[in-house]
Amino acid sequence: MNRKTFAYLLYSSAIVSFVILFIGFILAVWDLTHPSKSSALAAKKQIPTPQAQEGLFVGLGDSLTRGVGDSKGLGYFGLVREQLAKKNPGRISAVNLAINGQTSTDLVKQIQQEKVRILIAKARWITITIGGNDLFRGSGGLEKLDLKAAKKSREIYEKNLTTLFTEIRKLNSKATVFLFGLYNPFGDLADEKISSQLVAEWNETMQKVSARFNQIVVIPTFDLFQLEPGKYLYSDHFHPNDAGYQRMATRLLQVLEDTEEGEESHDQ
Amino acid sequence: MINNQDIVLSVKGLSKTIGKREIVRDITFDVKAGEIFGFLGPNGAGKTTTIRMLVGLIRPSKGSIHIGGHDLQKDFLNAIRQVGCIVENPELYPYLTGRENLEHFARMVPDISDQRINEVVELVELTERIDDPVKTYSLGMRQRLGIAQALLGDPKLLILDEPTNGLDPAGIRELRSFIRHLANEKGISVFISSHILHEVQLMCDRVAIIHHGKIIQTSSVDQLVEQDSKVEWILEPLEQGIQILHKLSYISQIEKLDHHRVLTRMPPEKIAEVNQQMIQHQIKVTGICQYKQTLEDIFLKMTEGHQIV
Amino acid sequence: MFNLVYNEYFKLIRKKRMFVITLILLVLIPIFTYAQYKTAKNAMEQLGTSDWRAILQQQIVDQQNRLSSSRLAPEWKERIRLNIKQQQYYLDHDINPTAPGAPTFMREFIEGAISLFLPLLVVVLAADLVSSEHSGGTIKLLLTRPVPRWKILLSKYFALLLGISLMLLITAILGYLISGVIFGYKGWNIPVLTGFQMQKEHLITDYVHIVPQWKYLLMAFGLAWFSSIAVGTISFMASVLLRSTASSMGAMLAAVVAGSLLTQIAPNWNELRYIAFINLGLTDYLAGNPILVEGMNLPFSLAVLSVWSLIAIIIAFIAFTRRDVTT
Numbered sequence: 001m002n003r004k005t006f007a008y009l010l011y012s013s014a015i016v017s018f019v020i021l022f023i024g025f026i027l028a029v030w031d032l033t034h035p036s037k038s039s040a041l042a043a044k045k046q047i048p049t050p051q052a053q054e055g056l057f058v059g060l061g062d063s064l065t066r067g068v069g070d071s072k073g074l075g076y077f078g079l080v081r082e083q084l085a086k087k088n089p090g091r092i093s094a095v096n097l098a099i100n101g102q103t104s105t106d107l108v109k110q111i112q113q114e115k116v117r118i119l120i121a122k123a124r125w126i127t128i129t130i131g132g133n134d135l136f137r138g139s140g141g142l143e144k145l146d147l148k149a150a151k152k153s154r155e156i157y158e159k160n161l162t163t164l165f166t167e168i169r170k171l172n173s174k175a176t177v178f179l180f181g182l183y184n185p186f187g188d189l190a191d192e193k194i195s196s197q198l199v200a201e202w203n204e205t206m207q208k209v210s211a212r213f214n215q216i217v218v219i220p221t222f223d224l225f226q227l228e229p230g231k232y233l234y235s236d237h238f239h240p241n242d243a244g245y246q247r248m249a250t251r252l253l254q255v256l257e258d259t260e261e262g263e264e265s266h267d268q
Numbered sequence: 269m270i271n272n273q274d275i276v277l278s279v280k281g282l283s284k285t286i287g288k289r290e291i292v293r294d295i296t297f298d299v300k301a302g303e304i305f306g307f308l309g310p311n312g313a314g315k316t317t318t319i320r321m322l323v324g325l326i327r328p329s330k331g332s333i334h335i336g337g338h339d340l341q342k343d344f345l346n347a348i349r350q351v352g353c354i355v356e357n358p359e360l361y362p363y364l365t366g367r368e369n370l371e372h373f374a375r376m377v378p379d380i381s382d383q384r385i386n387e388v389v390e391l392v393e394l395t396e397r398i399d400d401p402v403k404t405y406s407l408g409m410r411q412r413l414g415i416a417q418a419l420l421g422d423p424k425l426l427i428l429d430e431p432t433n434g435l436d437p438a439g440i441r442e443l444r445s446f447i448r449h450l451a452n453e454k455g456i457s458v459f460i461s462s463h464i465l466h467e468v469q470l471m472c473d474r475v476a477i478i479h480h481g482k483i484i485q486t487s488s489v490d491q492l493v494e495q496d497s498k499v500e501w502i503l504e505p506l507e508q509g510i511q512i513l514h515k516l517s518y519i520s521q522i523e524k525l526d527h528h529r530v531l532t533r534m535p536p537e538k539i540a541e542v543n544q545q546m547i548q549h550q551i552k553v554t555g556i557c558q559y560k561q562t563l564e565d566i567f568l569k570m571t572e573g574h575q576i577v
Numbered sequence: 578m579f580n581l582v583y584n585e586y587f588k589l590i591r592k593k594r595m596f597v598i599t600l601i602l603l604v605l606i607p608i609f610t611y612a613q614y615k616t617a618k619n620a621m622e623q624l625g626t627s628d629w630r631a632i633l634q635q636q637i638v639d640q641q642n643r644l645s646s647s648r649l650a651p652e653w654k655e656r657i658r659l660n661i662k663q664q665q666y667y668l669d670h671d672i673n674p675t676a677p678g679a680p681t682f683m684r685e686f687i688e689g690a691i692s693l694f695l696p697l698l699v700v701v702l703a704a705d706l707v708s709s710e711h712s713g714g715t716i717k718l719l720l721t722r723p724v725p726r727w728k729i730l731l732s733k734y735f736a737l738l739l740g741i742s743l744m745l746l747i748t749a750i751l752g753y754l755i756s757g758v759i760f761g762y763k764g765w766n767i768p769v770l771t772g773f774q775m776q777k778e779h780l781i782t783d784y785v786h787i788v789p790q791w792k793y794l795l796m797a798f799g800l801a802w803f804s805s806i807a808v809g810t811i812s813f814m815a816s817v818l819l820r821s822t823a824s825s826m827g828a829m830l831a832a833v834v835a836g837s838l839l840t841q842i843a844p845n846w847n848e849l850r851y852i853a854f855i856n857l858g859l860t861d862y863l864a865g866n867p868i869l870v871e872g873m874n875l876p877f878s879l880a881v882l883s884v885w886s887l888i889a890i891i892i893a894f895i896a897f898t899r900r901d902v903t904t
Contacts, residue, residue: 373718
């Protein structure tokens, strides 16, 4: 192309883009400074029908499902996800909706969110860790255990757990739900007796509530951390460490295998 | 006010003060139509500052500049329209071709046709290389392109600042005849600054000499060179010789250098006459040496003259 | 005047500056394209799903978890909280904020480039516009024409405006063509949400509405154009005041970078908002991104940029028309 024609071409395209950009600028300013409240958005709230998804693995609950304390950040959830993906390549998807520090009350709120509900509805497996924060915060902390307060928060916990399972079952009747039991991170402290007893009571509550629903499995963890907490707990002396999570994952995988076999035999 | 048609550039009482320093002091001169006017002075005398004021790059502190009858400060556009100039080096856009440079400057003046561009290109003999980028040009070619852009608007006055800087002797000769041609054939007035007396002698009709920001003399070039020059004599015996020299009225200065040599200031055409006088008085003349006049000599003489007055 | 503007524009193009800018874009856009592709792929691999809803939900939860970290500065927490609310809004209305496609890439690119990358390119373009005439000595030829000085400067300024427009055009075209190779060339009509408003930690969604992506892009580029012009105008002044290209470009680059650093370092320092370079990210208002410094909104930012530009242009004109040319 001729140098002069090229220059004229660039000149005219610059003028054209100048005009277009100016219009864009005016549009933007107008759009942002003259907001109309009549939003058509409200009508647009439609829930897409959940599609049957092959092997959706959903994590709910607190920092244990999140994986706090694991040096790789995987936690039992990540470990199990990896194993599942290895066994069924390309067919497993996993969403971890757990939030650090979540209590059962928070979790009940969370599952009111529309997208969370959609994911629960699609799930094939749901794994939950919940209650640790209720117990150790609601009972006056680890220094002075307030048995009265602990009892009260256990009652709330029982109610929340019932709501949670009712909701889940309403959304998804088929998915297997795994609820990890609590362990006592203070097994090597002075009030070991009292704290262990509290944990046992809460685990009992879990069992009691779960029994009222189908396909809900409580996976005990009390035994895993009781004798040698130092070996399986993270430096915060509360969350599991790599080895601790590995133990939890192994347990969950064992039970998972059962459900798969069960389903397969059921199909036959 | 002189509004003579013949005067293209008229400068009156021009001064420039920067801070406390007076760089140019009360300069006054006129340049006539078709004349080549030399502006002579050593480096740092205020030449460049004056030229920048002439083309409107620097605002004068005092005084006025009229070009073709238009006041440069009050009527800049009409005044500058008459001027073509190169201030210091011919700096053009190196990334454009010669022709693009000329087209660029042509667009800044109304009514310059492509034909006019070709005309000036031919005039400075750059036709072959005009479509090459300027960064490939030699200094001489850049100088010529600079002159071409100066001539583009058909100026009445051409202002050139040290135009021979960096040119080889052949280039200087070429430039000299080109400038003569412009003045004689096209009637363009040319204002040339220089620090080399010899150059000004060869090129100019009239000359103004500037020193320490002041014009110390404005005269025709002939006047300038016709004046006394330095002549050295080797005489024996020296004392008698000096006595004879003192008797001659046209010798303005006598200075004994050593046992044999004496330096005089005198009109060069009288050398033969002095020589004759010496022989008449039986004084041996073993050597006569005439010094070419330099700018320094002129300054020396001028300042001496001022002291006398 | 048309001739004069053409002259200056012609020099701008022939100086190879635009060419260098195009080259920079040619190198950077593929890198950004690949980076985005990589992030998207990573998220998909992590979750094992390509459903954007699941990915977005995961992002929300991940951010909620970041919130619980005690090491986070409170202003960042606020920012994350607003971000979560916005993402939740997208999710609730079933609109994918990052639907793949070249137009989406362009949108994200311009939003990311508006406060630092584009200003840097503009500085490269503008900072030597006048000073190069000084250092090249051509200013003496330019100012000894029968054209008043203000007209010469004005034509240079117009040429700069055209140059900035061309630069954005090149950015848009290259962004579209290059990213389209990976993301595909569709997506001009995907719905995008705009009109989010912030009041302290509350996200106000009353005025949120849907615009088609092409219109959103037009608006985003329009805002980028405005902030580029503001940077260009201030650089233009620098190029008049500082006569060497190196110093004018250096000063402007330092100013732009310092401005973008300051917002990160000291978001609590409220007086910062009167500095022009803090207000360059105009697309943040369009996208509803959390604004760190309190008291900033679109009219405010536009006013700050306009006032700075106006002062810069006045100083430039006064200096250029009054000053003696001694170099």
